[in-house]
Amino acid sequence: MVKAEFKKSGKNKILTLSGNLTLEHAGELKQVFSNAIAKQKSVVIAFAQVDRVDFSFLQLLYSARQSAELKNITMVVNGPLPRPVQETTERAGFVHFPLATADGDSVEIR
Numbered sequence: 001m002v003k004a005e006f007k008k009s010g011k012n013k014i015l016t017l018s019g020n021l022t023l024e025h026a027g028e029l030k031q032v033f034s035n036a037i038a039k040q041k042s043v044v045i046a047f048a049q050v051d052r053v054d055f056s057f058l059q060l061l062y063s064a065r066q067s068a069e070l071k072n073i074t075m076v077v078n079g080p081l082p083r084p085v086q087e088t089t090e091r092a093g094f095v096h097f098p099l100a101t102a103d104g105d106s107v108e109i110r
Helices: 023-037 055-070 083-091
Strands: 002-009 012-021 042-053 074-077
Touching: 002 023, 012 023, 023 042, 023 055, 042 055, 042 083, 055 074, 055 083
Parallel strands: 012 042, 042 074
Antiparallel strands: 002 012
């Protein structure tokens, strides 16, 4: 199961994801990201109680970032990252494309 909660904070929309961020939920996650970047200037992604992550989630995240960029929307991940996200990012070879800094600061997805 995947859970997505949206909260608005000033000009930002904060999207908090939890649960299983896996291929099984890819359709739902794609819609969540689409909704997050609709009519926003900035989207902040946060994680809470993430159980599982697979490569499909990273693909969706970067695809959402590309869509946001086309609309001049900034997308950042608010750290620290949960262990499953860190491990999947490392296994996928994205160590040079950090999602968040080691100290948990927000960082723009590039």
